[in-house]
Amino acid sequence: MNETIDKTIEVMGKTFATEEARREYFTEELRKKLPELKKMEGFPIGEDEDILKLSNPPFYTACPNPWLNDFIGQWEEEKIQLEKQGKRSKDFEVDEPYAADISEGKNNKFYSLHTYHTKVPHPAIMRYLLHYTQPGDIVFDGFAGTGMTGVAAKQCEKADDKLKHRLGAEYRQAHNDEPNWGERHAILSDLAPAATFISANLNSKYRTDRVKKSITKKLEALYEKNKWMYETKHTDGSLGRINFIVWSEVTACTECQHEFVLWDVMADTEVGRMKKEFNCPNCSTKLNKKKCQTILVSEFDEGLDKVIKSKKYLPVLIKYSAKGKKFFKKIDEKDLQLNKQVENATVIKKMPISRLPEGDESRRNDKYGMTHVHQFYTRRNLIFMSELWEQLDLHEKFVATSILSRNLTKLNRYVLKPRTPHGRVNGPLSGTLYVSSEYVEQNPFDLLQSKIPKFSWDNSGSLTSTNAAQNNLINDDSIDYIFTDPPFGANIMYSELNFIWESWLGVFTNNKQEAIENSAQNKSTLEYQKLMLDCFIDYYRILKPGKWMTVEFSNTSAAVWNGIQTALQNAGFVISNISALDKKHGGIKSMTYSTAVKQDLVISCYKPSSTFDKKFTQHKTSEVGIWDFVEEHLAHLPIHLVKENATTAIIERSPKILFDRLIAFYVQKSLPVPIDAGKFQQGLRERFVARDGMFFTEEQVQEYDKKKAENPEFIQLSILVSSEQDGVLWLKNLLSENKLTYQDIQPQWMQALAGVRKGDVIPELADILEENFLKNEAGQWYVPDAENEADLEKLRNKRLLKQFAAYQEQARNSKKKKLKEIRVEALRAGFKYNYQNKDFKDIVEIGDRIPNNLLMEDEVLLQFYDIASSRV
Structure with missing residues (x-):
């Protein structure tokens, strides 16, 4: 971002000698615009100078980006040139949704560059971009997170040959045509400054060679100054370099009040396990960790300038390097003396002292004395990082932030495993601010060196803005396609988890419009649904008529699922298809919890075209309007789907779902539905062609018949679940042939849910399974005898x-x-x-x-x- 290049740079009609000159000019322009931008709901919390310092205008702003429409105007002009060059078509239209299920792993070079709570692998997004857009189109993601939609948009031009070959083969099989490779323009926004900062780096020109050279020089100089803090005695008396230190909680016996270190009584390093039960070293009372008494000790907090009480921990184990090898050792007296020296050392640079906000997750450690950000770091690492942070430019801070809220904090867990009896670093528990009874203090020099990217990239050209998804500065009818992965219910407390990151960045999330369920923010499921409706209304406003939106969904709650679909339809979108996205390797929750989901669901929906709107307006009060809608909607549905080499029924083409979509469309327009279900089904049979319980237009049915002849085996239309009774029957059919785990059932269950009656409550899937079915030792559900x-x-x-x-x-x-x-x-x-x-x-x-x-x-x-x- 601070990179100087040899040729002049032209941005928005202005020419600059260097990137630094460009940034300096637009920073001053942003400074002038800040007073007006601050009036926007959801404007981030922070001082003007911190916002300006973090931004790289006009491409990235740590506040709402005021140049979005200027770029859109420029991109629209460029489309004309692309059409003249034959790289795009003026008549490009997409009738059918991308309906195939996607399986895409996370093991790609961009995905692993930086941690974040949720991400979609960019090759998965590229499939949607190749289907719904053409080169030069403008793509938007209002819950952009780390900006993978922008990476995907750029990689449609710059993907390596291996990825192009793989995606190209899929495209040719699905479309019988070649994909139109070429750059799409992305606008990325998110409420969280932590997210947009990562996004801006991933969507920039990043020269790793320069970053590596610069940051390594700074690291080595700082390490030389502070290496005394990371030294320990080897067995022969020579000095070794500490790789990490394991700290363990000190607790007390509830019977005799004797204090002991949990590691000493629980850790069995011979077999590699933590004992669940143990005896008090003093009175031999049988204990487990939950029965032990927490000990709080008084200590002076330099950052707060007062004495506080915090949970007592002691160092117990060191891993260090000496003579070209790595060793483990128990803490000795000299190590304890070194720790006392470190504790007495002064933090000479500014450190983040921010009080954690009110929240469901962020206040979990209050009772243990961890109330402020700086308390999540050991003194040793706080001294090191606070001094280093002041020296880093924005590209170097991208490297530093990859460890600042995770592996460098006390959230970093240590576990014993049978194959690694001394144990290993296990990282923080995903989605939480949980501090375990054993945490790891890692050497920041080693950590940062390992996080320097191994390659350079140029994803420049995308725009990043920090604003609420409800309040976009984009003009009406400006966007060609939307891909978005919004928060779902109470899955993740984004603003709370981002707070540690943002304390270092100096700019914080304004969570008033954060679309989550959160008791501390007084946001119930209903409030969350209202917030999502507001977001989708703005999405609908900025999307061009006749264009598509893809919404990724990851949540086990039927209430949230129904709420999302309702919000989409109330905003004006018409749902066309629901398919699956399997990211293969889930996060820690999806791997350990029985009710976690393996697959995300993907909702494809569209904004009706201007032509249809005019046509419908003329007939909205008559029965003609009904069939105008049905014909328009059928044209936007998949015609033929193949799963496991068999033709599969398309639920959206069933009469029940078609009627539900019709009702939703009329209700959204505040119109009475001029037909009942019986007459609707009769009208379908009279006007359209039925096949296998589905309805088609005359043109579509010919294609369906032809493709079905190629795949004659047919998977029947599934029972639709609109009541608890339907749900039990659906599950019996599903489990009659195979025993399945919750994770296998859940994605199919979500897709089967169809318009629950107003006022009816369907229990969660887990409860229905518990009440009506049996589970074996492998966690598989089956139909009881x-x-x-x-x-x-x-x-x-x-x-x-x-x-x-x-x-x-x-x-x-x-x-x-x-x-x-x-x-x-x-x-x-x-x-x-x-x-x-x-x-x-x-x-x-x-x-x-x-x-x-x-x-x-x-x-x-x-x-x-x-x-x-x-x-x-």
Whole structure:
């Protein structure tokens, strides 16, 4: 970013002798624009000078980027030249969504350059770009994270031959044509300054040779000055260099109050394991870690200039290098003396002392005295990094930030393993600020050297902006395609986890518009859904008519899934397809938790064309408008899908889903739906062609028949899940042939969910499995035999009656007229129980309080209610 090159540089019609001159000019222009930009909702928190210092305008700003529309205008002019050169077509249109499932590993050179909470591998995004766009098109990602959409846009021009060959082969098989390689222009924005800083580096011209030379020189000079802090005695008395130090918590026996180091009583380095149970070294009481008493000690905090109480830790193990080899040793007296010297040393440069914000995750360590950012570092590493940070330019800080919130902090865990009995560094627990009972203090010199990129890249040309996804400065109808991977519910507390990074950068996330579920921010599922709706409304505004958006989804919650789909449709988008994206190697949560997802889901949706809008406006009050919509929507659906060498049914072409999409479209436009489900299905049969439970236009069905003849084996249309009863039946069909784990079931379950009735509550998948199916030792679910099923049904019925009793209590005591959200299966069980006990009054009372559609659309409930009403 501070790089000087030999030729002049032209940016937005202005010529500069060097990159430094360009940056200096636009920084001053940004300074003038800051007062107006600060009026925007979600403007980041930080001093003007810190924002300017972090930015590289006009390409990257650590605040809303005021030059986006200028670049868009320039790119639109360039399209004309590309058309003249034959590199793009003026008549380019995309009718069908990208409907194939994608499997793409994370082991590529860009993905591993820098850590972040979530990322999509850029080759996966490239598949969508090749399908939905052509060279010169403008791509947008409003939840850009580390900017992988920008990397993908540039790599459509610069991909290596191996990747081009692989993606080209896939494209030719799917489209019977060659992909149109060439650069797409990306606009990347995110609420988090930490994310946009990483994105700006990944989407820049990065000369690793220069960075390596510069940062190594600074590291070596600083290490020479501070190497005394990283030295330990070898067995022969010579000095070795510390690679890392393991620290262990000091606790006390709850019986005799004797203090001991957990490592000393738990670590078995001969077999490589931590004992779950152990005896108190003093009184021999049998203990485990949870039963031990936490010890807080008083110490003076230089940063806060006061005495604080913090959890007691002691160093226990050192790994060091000496005479060309690596060794382990227990802490000796000289090591302890060195630690005392380090603790008494002064931090001579400014260190980040920021108080962690209120939050679900960020305050987890308060009770242990870790309340401020600097307390997440050992004194040794704080001294080293605070002095180094002041010397680094932006490209060098990119290297430093890759360790600042993870491996260099006390979040860095140490574990014992059978094959590595002395143990190994295990990294922080993903998505948390958890400090374990054993943490690792690593040598920052070694860490930083290992994080210097191994290659250079030039992804320059993309724009990066720091702003809320709800508040883009982009003009209406400007974007050709959107790929976005938004936060989903309470999965990750981004602003809390980014706080350590941002304390070093000096610019913080303004989380008022952060689209997450978070109790500290008073954001429920409903609030999250409203925030996502606001984001999608702005996405809809900036996307050109007739263009597409791809939304990646990763969450196990049916409520969040339904909320996302509803938000998309309420914003005006029409959902066309849902497919899977398998990133192969999940993060720590997806590898260890039984309810974590292996595959993300991908929603393809489109903004109706201007031509259709005009046509629909003329017929919206008549039945003609219905079939205008259906014809438009059918044209945007996949025609033929192949899975496992067989033609597979397309759920979006089923009459139920077509009707659901129609209703959503009319509701979004505040119009009454002028047709019922029965007449709709009759109209479908009269106007369109049915095949295998799906509907096609005359042109489409010819293509479908031809391709099905090539793949005659057919996978039937799955049961759609719109109630708990549907869900149980769907699972029985799925598990009747194979036993499957939760992780195998969950992606298919999410795709089967289809328009739950208003007021009905479908339990989470994990609960339905628990109540209706059995699980073997391998964690695979299967359909129970008759005897076990009867036992499960008894237990399930007890749970349902307990839930029904809660509804009864709520109905009796609540002043509200209606019970808004009800589990229908609990009502069925309760109504049946009351009927058998001739308690007709309760049936009527509850029936009058539940949403009318639930009562009228459920034959069982209505039958009990009618009978009870006649007998009260």
